[in-house]
Amino acid sequence: MAVEVENLSYSYGKTVALEDISFKIHEGEKIAILGPNGAGKTTLLKCILGILKARGKVSVLGRDPRRDREVLKLVSYVPQKSSLSTDIPLRVIDALRTASEEIDFEILRKLELEEKTRVLFRELSGGFQQRVLIARALMRKPKLLLLDEPFNGVDVVSQKKIVEVLEKIDATVIVVVHNINPLLHSLHRVMLLNKRIVAFGKANEVFTKENMLKVYGTEIPLVVCENGITHPLYGDQHG
Numbered sequence: 001m002a003v004e005v006e007n008l009s010y011s012y013g014k015t016v017a018l019e020d021i022s023f024k025i026h027e028g029e030k031i032a033i034l035g036p037n038g039a040g041k042t043t044l045l046k047c048i049l050g051i052l053k054a055r056g057k058v059s060v061l062g063r064d065p066r067r068d069r070e071v072l073k074l075v076s077y078v079p080q081k082s083s084l085s086t087d088i089p090l091r092v093i094d095a096l097r098t099a100s101e102e103i104d105f106e107i108l109r110k111l112e113l114e115e116k117t118r119v120l121f122r123e124l125s126g127g128f129q130q131r132v133l134i135a136r137a138l139m140r141k142p143k144l145l146l147l148d149e150p151f152n153g154v155d156v157v158s159q160k161k162i163v164e165v166l167e168k169i170d171a172t173v174i175v176v177v178h179n180i181n182p183l184l185h186s187l188h189r190v191m192l193l194n195k196r197i198v199a200f201g202k203a204n205e206v207f208t209k210e211n212m213l214k215v216y217g218t219e220i221p222l223v224v225c226e227n228g229i230t231h232p233l234y235g236d237q238h239g
Helices: 041-048 069-074 092-097 105-110 126-138 156-168 209-216
Strands: 003-012 015-025 030-034 055-060 075-078 144-148 172-176 189-194 196-201 222-224 230-232
Touching: 003 041, 015 041, 015 196, 030 041, 041 055, 041 144, 041 172, 055 069, 069 075, 075 126, 092 126, 105 126, 105 156, 126 144, 126 156, 189 209, 196 209
Parallel strands: 030 172, 030 189, 075 144, 144 172
Antiparallel strands: 003 015, 003 055, 189 196, 222 230
């Protein structure tokens, strides 16, 4: 099992962020977590990583990340805000080497970064910066990849390129997203979260009028694409 969470709860002081969360994610699955502002999506990722010490059971690749930090060598995490400072004149190749001395040029090719290695990271567009961050995460050859809002501020072309790479990598992937639609056809399951898990399963099972009302507190239009997959058409802002 890649990730197993049982009866997990976490609060920031008196404010409940997550309550009684339980789920299992099998190795190789690609999962998206979706929910409104304050739903606990980022908090859940940090609990999985053991950054936040939640109540309940957390198991990553069969080990407790809160006690066994060695397991995190098998995990890559791309947070919402880059840990790479744009104040420092850091070239793309140097940014990649902070993750791994051995550069995998096949990853660069797939993300179309071969011509960007000598460019300063801060001079790249938002889309290319995100590609670099994902390439950096993949250089570590993770068994588990966690991405927090990888499409935020990213152009459509970069979104498509990132999705293509995520589809083919040999790792378990958990993605927190605001707009799930660019990634939806590549997913095994979707989690609807609002402090508690409202639904967790295949898109057509999860995206129902009732579930969306429970999560967002308002009706969200749903459409079925030509491939028979239900898509939500929501217009709320990222959070």
